[in-house]
Amino acid sequence: MDVGWCFFFLLVQSLLFLPSHTQSDSFTSVLVSQNGLDFVKNLLVNKAIASIIPLQIPRIEKSVRIPFLGGIDVVVSNLTIYELDVASSYVKLGETGVVIVASGTTCNLSMNWHYSYSTWLAPIEISDQGIASVQVEGMEIGLSLGLQSDEGGLKLSLSECGCHVNDISIELEGGASWFYQGMVNAFKDQIGASVESTIAKKLSEGVSDLDSFLQSLPKEIPVDDKAALNVTFTSDPILKDSSVTFEIDGLFTKRETNQDLKSFFRNSASSAICPGNSKMLGISVDEAVFNSAAALYYNAEFMQWIVDKIPEQTLLNTARWRFIIPQLYKKYPNQDMNLNISLSSPPLVKISEEYVGANVDADLVIDVLQADQVIPVACISLVIRGSGALRVMGNNLGGSVRLEDFSMSLKWSNIGNLHLHLLQPIVRTVIQTVFVPYANDHLEKGFPLPIIRGFTLENAEIICSNSEIAVCSDVAYLDSSQQLRSRLTLPRSTPWKSKLL
Ligand SMILES: *[C@@H]1O[C@H](CO)[C@@H](O)[C@H](O)[C@H]1NC(C)=O
Ligand SMILES: *[C@@H]1O[C@H](CO)[C@@H](O)[C@H](O)[C@H]1NC(C)=O
Numbered sequence: 038m039d040v041g042w043c044f045f046f047l048l049v050q051s052l053l054f055l056p057s058h059t060q061s062d063s064f065t066s067v068l069v070s071q072n073g074l075d076f077v078k079n080l081l082v083n084k085a086i087a088s089i090i091p092l093q094i095p096r097i098e099k100s101v102r103i104p105f106l107g108g109i110d111v112v113v114s115n116l117t118i119y120e121l122d123v124a125s126s127y128v129k130l131g132e133t134g135v136v137i138v139a140s141g142t143t144c145n146l147s148m149n150w151h152y153s154y155s156t157w158l159a160p161i162e163i164s165d166q167g168i169a170s171v172q173v174e175g176m177e178i179g180l181s182l183g184l185q186s187d188e189g190g191l192k193l194s195l196s197e198c199g200c201h202v203n204d205i206s207i208e209l210e211g212g213a214s215w216f217y218q219g220m221v222n223a224f225k226d227q228i229g230a231s232v233e234s235t236i237a238k239k240l241s242e243g244v245s246d247l248d249s250f251l252q253s254l255p256k257e258i259p260v261d262d263k264a265a266l267n268v269t270f271t272s273d274p275i276l277k278d279s280s281v282t283f284e285i286d287g288l289f290t291k292r293e294t295n296q297d298l299k300s301f302f303r304n305s306a307s308s309a310i311c312p313g314n315s316k317m318l319g320i321s322v323d324e325a326v327f328n329s330a331a332a333l334y335y336n337a338e339f340m341q342w343i344v345d346k347i348p349e350q351t352l353l354n355t356a357r358w359r360f361i362i363p364q365l366y367k368k369y370p371n372q373d374m375n376l377n378i379s380l381s382s383p384p385l386v387k388i389s390e391e392y393v394g395a396n397v398d399a400d401l402v403i404d405v406l407q408a409d410q411v412i413p414v415a416c417i418s419l420v421i422r423g424s425g426a427l428r429v430m431g432n433n434l435g436g437s438v439r440l441e442d443f444s445m446s447l448k449w450s451n452i453g454n455l456h457l458h459l460l461q462p463i464v465r466t467v468i469q470t471v472f473v474p475y476a477n478d479h480l481e482k483g484f485p486l487p488i489i490r491g492f493t494l495e496n497a498e499i500i501c502s503n504s505e506i507a508v509c510s511d512v513a514y515l516d517s518s519q520q521l522r523s524r525l526t527l528p529r530s531t532p533w534k535s536k537l538l
């Protein structure tokens with residue numbers, strides 16, 4: 038079959054299969070657009086060339102019949118491809134996999150030749166040897182790759198691999214001219230076939246290396262010593278609209294334990310990630326991811342603060358509260374106090390087109406410190422509303438919150454009724470100086486987006502939509518051997534929005 042047709046067939050074959058995508062428990066989707074595929078394809082082509090060269094081709098021994106001389110034994114050895122040049126290549130998607138075709142490929146080989154013969158004319162054996170250069174022109178290389186999820190990992194398989202040499206030219210250095218033509222005729226096809234099979238073999242080894250690499254990708258990305266992101270693949274990659282979408286679990290899990298957080302549901306199946314955007318990569322993160330983080334840290338009891346130092350330290354003495362809560366001063370005159378703030382439920386994150394926000398329910402217990410004793414005297418329930426800004430830093434998604442407003446209600450009191458409106462400024466100060474900086478300290482670093490090591494996001498943009506955010510970005514690739522670029526891009530963050538939850 039003509040090789041062009043052969044690749045066409047590969048394409049059609051992989052395009053014919055119907056979509057088999059079913060929505061699953063995935064909270065983060067990673068879409069690689071055609072631009073992203075081209076980027077990865079170029080990377081792979083360059084990596085493949087670098088790994089192929091220099092490529093040794095097995096020696097060829099042959100008996101060649103030459104007019105008047107009869108049979109002579111020729112050995113071609115040390116056949117080495119030392120240059121390989123891909124004129125053009127493309128990547129196309131079918132339903133079951135990826136097709137990569139490189140055409141107009143040329144390669145240059147060097148080789149040693151040796152011949153020997155004996156005839157009745159000359160009783161001794163006659164031999165000669167030299168070197169030759171070989172040019173392979175118009176080589177077509179095609180790969181058809183299958184991509185599947187396998188036990189939460191990603192499996193790459195080689196469905197077809199073809200390499201076809203169009204034309205070959207051989208130039209001898211030295212040697213007799215009669216030998217030249219015989220040599221070219223006898224070895225052309227065999228060298229071509231050998232180049233084809235050696236490159237195909239090398240490519241299939243390359244694919245299996247890539248497969249091992251993909252299978253060795255971690256199923257969890259550590260966030261800190263307490264939390265990790267579950268980056269298990271939850272379904273086969275979806276190949277559609279010239280893009281590949283990888284569905285991954287994406288939720289926060291407690292490190293090294295199989296703790297069950299409350300279950301999350303994805304509100305809407307992400308339809309199109311970064312529509313109309315020409316960026317290479319789109320990562321959509323459901324608000325459930327943020328809520329799983331909130332639930333995890335809440336369960337880890339990280340969300341409790343004893344406030345015993347504030348900028349206006351006199352506020353933490355009953356004397357200062359004398360006129361605000363007279364009973365407090367009467368009962369515990371001139372005693373130091375602290376405030377015990379604890380969250381009463383995990384913060385709830387809401388994402389919409391206009392804003393990113395969080396609702397936090399907290400209990401604020403007023404403690405009086407008497408001798409060695411901590412005496413809780415009253416408890417105020419707080420509902421704090423914050424709005425957030427998200428930012429991509431390196432490969433992390435981070436952000437910051439600020440206080441929008443809060444409401445208070447008295448939960449219990451041993452010191453009579455409190456005039457909550459009088460407490461408002463003090464509580465606001467505490468939230469602003471303790472709570473918000475604490476939250477921002479943690480949010481600033483953010484958490485890692487599921488990006489394969491070596492790739493870095495460039496010119497990322499964040500787009501909020503109903504219940505999810507999408508990071509639309511280009512990527513760059515840095516080999517571990519390459520120097521790390523010092524340039525750090527800080528993409529624009531989503532603007533502050535004053536709307537509340
Ligand atoms: C084999 O080929 C390589 C590359 O052309 C060359 O450097 C090397 O000397 C050759 N070896 C022999 C034994 O001729
Ligand atoms: C390799 O072969 C191409 C033609 O196929 C030729 O143009 C090029 O100069 C050769 N390169 C070397 C280094 O010999």
Ligand SMILES: *[C@@H]1O[C@H](CO)[C@@H](O)[C@H](O)[C@H]1NC(C)=O
Pocket residue numbers: 062267268269270271286290294295
């Ligand atoms: C990670 O996600 C997968 C798929 O949703 C799930 O089966 C697995 O239990 C999760 N792992 C942990 C440690 O939560």
Ligand SMILES: *[C@@H]1O[C@H](CO)[C@@H](O)[C@H](O)[C@H]1NC(C)=O
Pocket residue numbers: 343377378379400402411
């Ligand atoms: C802080 O208050 C919570 C109840 O809101 C309580 O369970 C916890 O023990 C208190 N912590 C301290 C150190 O007083």
